[in-house]
Amino acid sequence: MSAPVESPAESTFLRACRGEPVPHTPVWFMRQAGRSLPEYRAVREGVGMLESCRRPDLVTEITLQPVRRHGVDAAIFFSDIVVPLLATGIDLDIVPGVGPVVAEPIRTAADVDRLRPLDPSDVSYVTEAVGNLVRELGPTPLIGFAGAPFTLASYLVEGGPSRNHLRTKALMLSEPSTWHALCARLAAITTEFLRVQVRAGASAIQLFDSWAGALSEADYRRYVLPHSTAVLAALAETGVPKIHFGVGTGELLGAMDDAGADVVGVDWRVPLDVAAGRVGPRTALQGNLDPAVLFAGDAVLEQEVARVLREGKAAAGHVFNLGHGVLPETDPDVLTRVVELVHAGSAR
Amino acid sequence: MSAPVESPAESTFLRACRGEPVPHTPVWFMRQAGRSLPEYRAVREGVGMLESCRRPDLVTEITLQPVRRHGVDAAIFFSDIVVPLLATGIDLDIVPGVGPVVAEPIRTAADVDRLRPLDPSDVSYVTEAVGNLVRELGPTPLIGFAGAPFTLASYLVEGGPSRNHLRTKALMLSEPSTWHALCARLAAITTEFLRVQVRAGASAIQLFDSWAGALSEADYRRYVLPHSTAVLAALAETGVPKIHFGVGTGELLGAMDDAGADVVGVDWRVPLDVAAGRVGPRTALQGNLDPAVLFAGDAVLEQEVARVLREGKAAAGHVFNLGHGVLPETDPDVLTRVVELVHAGSAR
Numbered sequence: 246m247s248a249p250v251e252s253p254a255e256s257t258f259l260r261a262c263r264g265e266p267v268p269h270t271p272v273w274f275m276r277q278a279g280r281s282l283p284e285y286r287a288v289r290e291g292v293g294m295l296e297s298c299r300r301p302d303l304v305t306e307i308t309l310q311p312v313r314r315h316g317v318d319a320a321i322f323f324s325d326i327v328v329p330l331l332a333t334g335i336d337l338d339i340v341p342g343v344g345p346v347v348a349e350p351i352r353t354a355a356d357v358d359r360l361r362p363l364d365p366s367d368v369s370y371v372t373e374a375v376g377n378l379v380r381e382l383g384p385t386p387l388i389g390f391a392g393a394p395f396t397l398a399s400y401l402v403e404g405g406p407s408r409n410h411l412r413t414k415a416l417m418l419s420e421p422s423t424w425h426a427l428c429a430r431l432a433a434i435t436t437e438f439l440r441v442q443v444r445a446g447a448s449a450i451q452l453f454d455s456w457a458g459a460l461s462e463a464d465y466r467r468y469v470l471p472h473s474t475a476v477l478a479a480l481a482e483t484g485v486p487k488i489h490f491g492v493g494t495g496e497l498l499g500a501m502d503d504a505g506a507d508v509v510g511v512d513w514r515v516p517l518d519v520a521a522g523r524v525g526p527r528t529a530l531q532g533n534l535d536p537a538v539l540f541a542g543d544a545v546l547e548q549e550v551a552r553v554l555r556e557g558k559a560a561a562g563h564v565f566n567l568g569h570g571v572l573p574e575t576d577p578d579v580l581t582r583v584v585e586l587v588h589a590g591s592a593r
Numbered sequence: 594m595s596a597p598v599e600s601p602a603e604s605t606f607l608r609a610c611r612g613e614p615v616p617h618t619p620v621w622f623m624r625q626a627g628r629s630l631p632e633y634r635a636v637r638e639g640v641g642m643l644e645s646c647r648r649p650d651l652v653t654e655i656t657l658q659p660v661r662r663h664g665v666d667a668a669i670f671f672s673d674i675v676v677p678l679l680a681t682g683i684d685l686d687i688v689p690g691v692g693p694v695v696a697e698p699i700r701t702a703a704d705v706d707r708l709r710p711l712d713p714s715d716v717s718y719v720t721e722a723v724g725n726l727v728r729e730l731g732p733t734p735l736i737g738f739a740g741a742p743f744t745l746a747s748y749l750v751e752g753g754p755s756r757n758h759l760r761t762k763a764l765m766l767s768e769p770s771t772w773h774a775l776c777a778r779l780a781a782i783t784t785e786f787l788r789v790q791v792r793a794g795a796s797a798i799q800l801f802d803s804w805a806g807a808l809s810e811a812d813y814r815r816y817v818l819p820h821s822t823a824v825l826a827a828l829a830e831t832g833v834p835k836i837h838f839g840v841g842t843g844e845l846l847g848a849m850d851d852a853g854a855d856v857v858g859v860d861w862r863v864p865l866d867v868a869a870g871r872v873g874p875r876t877a878l879q880g881n882l883d884p885a886v887l888f889a890g891d892a893v894l895e896q897e898v899a900r901v902l903r904e905g906k907a908a909a910g911h912v913f914n915l916g917h918g919v920l921p922e923t924d925p926d927v928l929t930r931v932v933e934l935v936h937a938g939s940a941r
Contacts, residue, residue, distance in 0.1 A: 409920060414885035418893045458841075461862050461883070493806075496843050496862050514809050514844050535809065537762035545766045572757060 253386035253448040262486035264562040270591035271318035276570030277311035304374035326392025329438035332367040350404035379446035389442030393454035394431040394472040428472040451488040458493025477505030498523040513568030518559035529562030601734035610834035612910035618939035619666035624918030625659035652722035674740025677786035680715040698752035727794035737790030741802035742779040742820040776820040799836040806841025825853030846871040861916030866907035877910030
């Protein structure tokens with residue numbers, strides 16, 4: 246196929262993010278580093294989630310595992326969206342089977358005042374892990390990772406995961422000044438967390454707004470977009486491509502692009518050729534294979550990978566990915582098969 | 594305002610469903626009969642969910658409670674989407690805090706063969722309750738209720754509620770003939786369950802495809818639309834308006850209309866004036882107030898009700914509703930306030 250690249254900057258992944266010609270469509274998987282891999286479960290044995298995110302040796306190993314195993318075109322930094330919150334002193338834990346649980350939810354202006362900025366020294370383990378990874382990965386790019394202000398705010402306001410985001414929306418709608426103060430502080434924390442990763446060598450970043458899809462476009466534009474825009478604008482100074490993703494965001498693709506994305510992530514509900522019409526003409530797209538297709542056998546998998554590649558041609562650039570994270574029950578061999586199918590099916 | 598109507602057929606609700614002029618926009622709430630009401634919790638004390646659905650006295654009382662309290666323009670028959678499955682002999686229970694749990698999930702062609710049709714005599718308690726209700730309600734219309742084939746299939750295949758519908762999608766994609774056989778049987782059961790309600794006097798029906806929003810439009814059209822179409826076509830013979838709703842279905846509104854809906858339900862993610870452009874010119878719309886707005890105080894509530902009414906004018910007919918079911922934490926007085934705001938804000 247193509248001559249080997251010697252640096253992340255020339256990699257197919259970064260070229261696709263920038264909308265440049267590529268020898269084949271690059272592929273990585275959201276949550277590729279994690280529970281679907283037996284080698285992940287082995288190194289995590291007896292180690293809590295948040296502890297694992299703060300041990301540079303483990304972060305390095307877990308981030309590298311899917312690159313070694315699947316031959317994906319990019320690594321995603323292993324972390325959790327609550328890590329920067331924890332690093333600023335918020336008392337929270339990740340409870341197995343539940344998710345992040347916050348000891349004292351944030352619901353008033355006085356609560357918001359408790360939030361302090363993130364200092365790079367709070368996350369020296371991130372700097373160390375990224376440094377290790379960049380050395381180990383060589384020409385394979387590393388994607389930095391952070392949760393967007395709305396999703397972080399929802400955890401803090403609800404006190405944990407939520408289906409309806411009821412208290413979050415109520416605060417947002419009824420006390421907009423408190424809401425905006427909260428999100429401004431979270432935007433600053435997120436920005437610094439991403440800057441730390443880029444300074445240490447990450448080649449791109451992904452801003453995950455996992456739950457933005459719970460909002461109407463009008464509410465998203467009024468209450469969320471300014472804060473995600475602040476994060477992405479600050480990161481623009483670093484020059485790395487910025488991916489912006491949330492699940493169930495068909496109605497928000499244009500707005501999430503407007504926030505300053507170079508690449509917009511698309512779940513499986515909107516075909517990429519349709520999504521291309523909802524973002525700007527220079528915005529690349531990432532996605533959109535349904536994670537459930539990985540359970541439907543090889544014939545369906547081949548068809549669906551071919552469809553996504555075909556529809557992805559409508560975008561300014563296409564990074565192949567799932568429409569959401571890898572499900573824990575996924576057979577890792579099927580992920581490897583997807584990488585092969587994407588590379589073979591898109592070779593130019 | 595308007596002269597009192599003497600039969601459901603002349604009611605504002607049925608007029609709006611048919612796209613006829615109305616003296617004011619009619620309003621009802623999905624899950625209006627249920628956990629938000631203290632009088633509901635009182636009559637349910639010590640009575641299991643499925644038992645309550647099979648006791649005509651309780652069904653009648655629970656269905657009437659929100660009509661008495663809020664002055665809504667329609668009653669929704671109190672039931673659960675698994676009731677017709679239970680009535681055909683499927684071993685299932687509703688576990689508090691979990692939802693419906695199916696003892697033996699359906700995952701093979703042999704399992705599908707176990708499903709038998711619904712006979713009206715299996716649900717004589719429904720016939721009795723609807724008869725009681727029609728007498729008690731007088732000119733207020735009663736909406737019949739059933740789950741759509743896809744949502745029922747997901748419960749049966751997964752064995753209970755599911756976030757990712759993984760086994761359901763895997764079956765659908767990898768064994769389409771088993772899938773279609775399953776959905777054809779479920780469509781027949783759903784059709785009969787709705788027919789029983791209409792024969793006993795229900796003035797309209799709502800087909801709930803709670804989880805259709807988990808599918809892409811292509812998969813919806815291929816694997817689900819034929820079966821929901823079969824249900825709605827069979828009901829068309831009865832002449833009652835047919836409402837078709839699922840949450841997170843922005844991409845599917847056109848397809849759900851194509852299934853044969855007279856009214857398409859819209860959640861809060863798609864404004865009604867936008868939704869009007871996604872359905873046929875004669876299709877009425879129902880929705881789309883975010884249930885979270887009921888927690889944001891009266892000023893926000895007034896603004897949002899006014900916005901929904903304004904945007905709803907773009908539709909062939911508008912039935913005011915929430916974009917999803919009433920949340921259990923909702924203050925019933927706020928629901929009553931919404932009814933007042935809708936009636937006052939739309940009086941012609």
